[in-house]
Amino acid sequence: MKAQRNRSQQRIIKLLYEVNKPLSAQEIYMELRQRNQALGLATVYRALDSLKLEGAVQARTLPTGESLYESIERDQHYLTCLNCGASVPIKECPVHQLEEQLETSHKFQVFYHSLEFFGLCAKCQAFTNGS
Known part of the structure; x- marks a missing residue:
């Protein structure tokens, strides 16, 4: 059963689906700003944490410690x-x-x-x- 997603989460899911490549939280933040859908960076991190717990996005951690997020559909x-x-x-x-x-x-x-x-x-x- 899918949880009710807020607007921030919906924007992030849509973005990850559209770009079809893994992005860092900072890249998500910047891409949303460029699309005039700006969210605060802290909001991006909170939304990503919720989406991970829901199983809607997956994260992988690079050797540098940076996390990249992508749609689970990939x-x-x-x-x-x-x-x-x-x-x-x-x-x-x-x-x-x-x-x-x-x-x-x-x-x-x-x-x-x-x-x-x-x-x-x-x-x-x-x-x-x-x-």
Whole structure:
């Protein structure tokens, strides 16, 4: 059952759906300002927290500590380089079946899942190997 969303939450959901890429809270704040739908930064953070608890948005934390938010409808996963911070989206999602099994076996309602692999990209590998 979806919770009643306030106007701030609705604006953020609509924005994340339209831009179709992960955004930080600051980027959401700036993008809404550019669209003449300004919200305070604290309001953006509160709305994002509520939307995460509802399962309407997913957040992933970069190695820098910054969180990026995106619509759960995207179901996007990443390879993230620990050296340069580049994130490469991967198309495959090998955990859908596991998610369904966990929901059944643990009677746990899963809103979304996050799958991210951390390591070194080819460019950073070449640099660290001296090539």
